[in-house]
Amino acid sequence: MACRDISSVFTCWSILILIMLQTFSSEGAVKSIGSDSTVTTINHSSMLIHRLQELLQNGNSSDVTVKVHNVNSHEVKVFSSHYLVLTLQSPVFEQLLNNQTVLSLQEPTECAAVFEKFIRYLYCGEITITVDQAIPLHKLATKYQVSNLQQGVAEYMTHHLATESSQGHVVSWYNYAIKTGNEELQESCRQFLAWNLSAVINSEEWTSVSDNLMTALLQRSDLVIQSEVELFMAVEEWITRRQSDLPIMETVLKSIRYAMITPKDLFQIQKQSQVLSKYYSTVHDLLFIAFQFHSSSPLEFAKYFDVNCSMFIPRNYLSSSWGYQWIINNPTRDDRSISFQTHLGPSSHDSHKKVTWNALFSPRWLPVSLRSVYSDSSIGAIQSVKPEDSKPRLVISPAMTSSDFAGVNFQKTILVGVKQQGKLSVKHVYNFHQSTDEMNDFLVHADLQKRTSEYLIDNSLHLHIIIKPIYQPLIKAKK
Incomplete structure (x- = not known):
């Protein structure tokens, strides 16, 4: 019988009250408040959390069975749970469990893999998380409207952009932030990528950069890069490995600041780059201007071109x-x-x-x-x-x-x-x-x-x- 019945509700509350009584009867922290020794705080919250975890682990007095089906395999994970806990934490679970004691859920592989962590959080309000678990946990928190976990995972992602990972994760987190509309995470990812671009272009995630992200990055003057040549070589690799539309390729190549490349390197690029040869008609005007920029005095050049446009501003x-x-x-x-x-x-x-x-x-x-204190001869003023x-x-x-x-x-x-x-x-x-x-x-x-x-x-x-x-x-x- 579902916990929506009065008798079951009473049973659920009885379980929680029993746990709390057992917890509070155990030894716990006692802390005085202020100068009044008669006023104290008795804190047994850690014991309560431990009891709740045991409740999930052992399935004591469970009244709901949650079956999590992996949509990409035949794997099914079964959790003996409690109506009261699930519905207190998630309005979605409250709706799904209406008149049901068995709940069947369909989850993608990455979400099914962390569902035990997710449901344990509902019981104890605590969770350990790694870089590769961030997106699936955020997806679960979003799907089941567990707002505190959703916010907590988003903050974790914002503060762990620099964490080492085998495949790289900043680009995938940015793409996920675009899908979810998390503008704060989007900007954090863009800023991290811009300030650490030399490291990013040498990682596996470089070729996974989307068209929109690439065009957004190349517009920035705060890119931290060894040189514009290094950036061009990285963009060339990105173009070679992707099958983007022609307008995207043209936009990306036009965003290179050719005037920031020495004539010697420009000549080498023209001679050796297959990408530049293929799209030469797109950028030949920019290359010509770059050579003019290097061959004439800035004062003479400024008579004919706006030297304050992005093409002539260093990164x-x-x-x-x-x-x-x-x-x-x-x-x-x-x-x-x-x-x-x-x-x-x-x-x-x-x-x-x-x-x-x-x-x-x-x-x-x-x-x-x-600073005026130093002009005062008294030692007390200096101190x-x-x-x-x-x-x-x-x-x-x-x-x-x-x-x-x-x-x-x-x-x-x-x-x-x-x-x-x-x-x-x-x-x-x-x-x-x-x-x-x-x-x-x-x-x-x-x-x-x-x-x-x-x-x-x-x-x-x-x-x-x-x-x-x-x-x-x-x-x-x-x-």
Whole structure:
């Protein structure tokens, strides 16, 4: 008889009350509240959860049988369950169990494989999850309207994009987020892929990138990649392995920033790339403009072309000509400084011109508003400054006068590498305004004093400074 009958409802409640009484009679945590020792909290929740798990495992006084059929095989999993628990947790189960004591469910293989975890969650509100189980568990939570689990799995996916997996999972999670309309997860996936693209293109999941995701990624200027050549080679592999429509292929190839590739590499690509040969008519105008960009002075080129369109804006390139990788050991110890050089601009006309940069890192910079305490001779005033009032500081400035690079703006980007679930990845990206040498909120929430800080890898701070030269539109291009 189903638990909707009065007698069965009474039985169900009796079982739960008995469990609670047994639990509360056991030894548990007793905690005083405030200064009043007569007011305490007795916490036996862990024991209650244990009892409920036993209820599912042993099938004691069960009144519902749930049969889970794998739609792709003859496998059937049977669970002796309880009407009260299922209907309290899921409105869908409440509807399905109307006038029924045996419930037959049809689930795909991946969902059937984790159904025991799912139903156990309904009893104890706790679940262990791995990367490959995230989508099927989210599907079950969505199907049976278990909102807390649905939200919890979505949050797990957002925070475990960097986790190692044999086949890769970020692309599949993005595709799933598109289907479910989870915009927050979509953006988290796009951002992770953009900031870690060099790693992604060397993984098995690269060729599984959808047409829409590929076109969305290639529009971004914040792609972290070794060079535009590396990106072109990766796109060429993606095109070779997929059978996309011609408009998609054309859009993808047009999104490559050929002007960011040196003439030597451009010539090699034209000569050797079968994909470019096949679709040459699509991009030959872009290649011609790229060669013109490299052969003339930026000032002359700007008379005829808009130098501020995406084609002439660098991405976040990791090669040494665009910046400097800076690993700071024991970053809380003292101030550090380095000097490095980058090209004046992406045009080959400026390739022989270098800009020297000075970078200063200070682990305990004091904001201006608090510096006045140092002018006070009293020791008490100096001691009033707390360590938490200070913050890390990074200053990047040219070691040359502005006249040496007139007509060029420099965007400074700082990549902060972290170690997540055993995998190195870029999680934080800071962009300096082109007119400033310092970012006010750089690592403002980082606690570098803690060895467990997410910003430290083996007690070192991993930074990559990228200088992106952007030509100023000093002269309006002719129409």
